[in-house]
Amino acid sequence: MILFIGLRVYDRENLPKEKPYIIVSNHASHLDAISLLDIFPLDELNNVRPVAASDYFERNWFTSFISHLLFNILSIERKVVSKHSDPLAPLKQALDSNQVLIFFPEGTRSVTGEIGNFHSGIVHIIEKYPDVPIVPVYLGNMWRSLPKGEFLPVPFFCEVRIGKPLFPKGERSSQLNQIRDSILTLRGK
Amino acid sequence: MDWIMSLSISHRAGVIIIGLLVLATLIILALKRIKPDGQWETLLQRVKSWWMMAGLFFIALVSNRIISIIFFAFVSFWAFKEFITILDTRRADHRALFWAFLTIPVQYFWVGIHWYGMFIIFIPVYIFLFLPIRQVLSKETSGFLASTSKIQWGLMAFVFGLSHMAFLLNMPNVAGSEANGHSLLLFLVVLTELNDVFQFIWGKSFGKKKILPSVSPNKTWVGFIGGVLTTILVGFFFRFLTPFDLKMVLIVSLVIGVSGFCGDVVMSAVKRDAGVKDFSNLIPGHGGMLDRMDSLCYTAPLFFHIVKYFYYYSYNW
Numbered sequence: 001m002i003l004f005i006g007l008r009v010y011d012r013e014n015l016p017k018e019k020p021y022i023i024v025s026n027h028a029s030h031l032d033a034i035s036l037l038d039i040f041p042l043d044e045l046n047n048v049r050p051v052a053a054s055d056y057f058e059r060n061w062f063t064s065f066i067s068h069l070l071f072n073i074l075s076i077e078r079k080v081v082s083k084h085s086d087p088l089a090p091l092k093q094a095l096d097s098n099q100v101l102i103f104f105p106e107g108t109r110s111v112t113g114e115i116g117n118f119h120s121g122i123v124h125i126i127e128k129y130p131d132v133p134i135v136p137v138y139l140g141n142m143w144r145s146l147p148k149g150e151f152l153p154v155p156f157f158c159e160v161r162i163g164k165p166l167f168p169k170g171e172r173s174s175q176l177n178q179i180r181d182s183i184l185t186l187r188g189k
Numbered sequence: 190m191d192w193i194m195s196l197s198i199s200h201r202a203g204v205i206i207i208g209l210l211v212l213a214t215l216i217i218l219a220l221k222r223i224k225p226d227g228q229w230e231t232l233l234q235r236v237k238s239w240w241m242m243a244g245l246f247f248i249a250l251v252s253n254r255i256i257s258i259i260f261f262a263f264v265s266f267w268a269f270k271e272f273i274t275i276l277d278t279r280r281a282d283h284r285a286l287f288w289a290f291l292t293i294p295v296q297y298f299w300v301g302i303h304w305y306g307m308f309i310i311f312i313p314v315y316i317f318l319f320l321p322i323r324q325v326l327s328k329e330t331s332g333f334l335a336s337t338s339k340i341q342w343g344l345m346a347f348v349f350g351l352s353h354m355a356f357l358l359n360m361p362n363v364a365g366s367e368a369n370g371h372s373l374l375l376f377l378v379v380l381t382e383l384n385d386v387f388q389f390i391w392g393k394s395f396g397k398k399k400i401l402p403s404v405s406p407n408k409t410w411v412g413f414i415g416g417v418l419t420t421i422l423v424g425f426f427f428r429f430l431t432p433f434d435l436k437m438v439l440i441v442s443l444v445i446g447v448s449g450f451c452g453d454v455v456m457s458a459v460k461r462d463a464g465v466k467d468f469s470n471l472i473p474g475h476g477g478m479l480d481r482m483d484s485l486c487y488t489a490p491l492f493f494h495i496v497k498y499f500y501y502y503s504y505n506w
Contacts, residue, residue, distance in 0.1 A: 006270065112280070141274065144278065152284070154283060154290060155270050156273065157469065
């Protein structure tokens with residue numbers, strides 16, 4: 001699979017040695033999560049959790065089974081059901097047990113390869129865990145290999161560009177912008 | 190030197206190539222000793238990569254025919270992939286591109302079952318007619334012609350063109366000579382690659398006047414002419430691989446020298462158009478697969494058809 005797609009990983013050494021940390025990346029394809037999992041050695045995969053929306057990935061038992069079995073997803077509710085339930089609780093649990101989270105703050109796959117607006121969920125996590133590093137990652141060409149709405153992948157060379165860890169500070173919106181800008185910078189290189 | 194003459198002609202050529210590589214490595218190491226401040230590291234890197242490539246190529250040649258064909262199919266796959274990655278393709282082309290990649294195993298399957306008629310028209314006729322229809326079905330007309338042209342051009346150069354090398358492997362002994370498909374393929378590849386090397390060496394050492402500055406700033410007239418002349422000499426040297434008489438060696442080597450240069454500058458123009466320097470960083474010191482296969486896209490089909498016309502005319506196609 002990886003030979004077929006031809007994944008190129010840049011600056012792997014930017015990944016922190018210590019867990020936990022949060023990988024934040026742009027999102028354009030189902031290949032995104034696979035590629036990000038691929039940069040980890042097999043024995044660490046148990047502790048790497050792509051964060052996924054339960055309304056999409058648990059829409060039927062089959063998708064749910066596959067996503068949990070193969071991708072070890074951490075599913076969260078996108079809609080707040082009641083005031084007392086905390087949709088981010090599973091994430092906090094995961095960080096407390098030193099796992100790596102993979103976050104796609106756009107919340108959906110981009111159709112054009114452009115990077116969309118970021119949702120604020122990630123900022124709520126940062127507020128609770130200001131010491132957990134945020135690792136910005138730019139994924140290139142994934143949307144060409146397997147765009148939204150297609151099921152047959154085409155083997156373009158794809159890129160994973162890993163940036164230096166960040167600790168966003170300041171207002172919520174400025175934190176989001178800091179993360180988004182760092183991904184845009186990685187893309188521009 | 191009797192032992193070397195007792196080898197089959199292809200093996201003899203293999204021994205000579207390894208000798209040349211040893212010589213090149215030693216010369217560069219010596220130059221590095223004498224003038225340590227020169228840029229020998231990149232050259233050494235290149236020669237190392239040559240060792241790798243020659244090794245892989247020989248393994249592909251001496252193993253059985255199926256493995257050789259899969260090897261060339263993989264070369265086509267990689268080259269086409271590099272080509273399509275640096276280009277702008279439209280979202281609407283996704284399915285057509287999927288089919289385009291699927292032509293690679295099919296084209297090499299025709300090679301494998303030795304069906305010349307299908308091999309020679311599959312991409313220029315059937316795929317040429319089919320892919321635009323697949324693109325019409327995705328209902329996006331803006332950029333349609335640009336897109337069909339890019340895909341078809343890539344398939345012609347990197348799948349159709351390069352697969353001629355694999356088809357040479359099918360060819361039996363030429364009547365009244367020791368040469369066969371294997372030795373002819375070896376002649377083609379060795380001459381094409383040495384032509385690249387000599388054009389580079391001549392151009393670097395003595396080149397001044399640029400030949401096509403807007404396309405490829407490093408190509409000079411001296412490099413081109415010196416390279417072609419050296420290639421003709423090399424052609425005479427490796428004549429034992431072929432059934433050619435003296436006049437024919439001259440013509441074929443000239444064709445390889447000139448068309449190899451053409452392939453090189455055409456791919457440079459493609460890279461310029463896409464705004465990249467190398468197609469990828471697969472081969473250290475060289476760039477991508479395409480940076481090495483560019484000349485062969487031109488020389489392989491031309492060489493194949495010259496040989497077919499003059500030496501296999503009585504062969505039952």
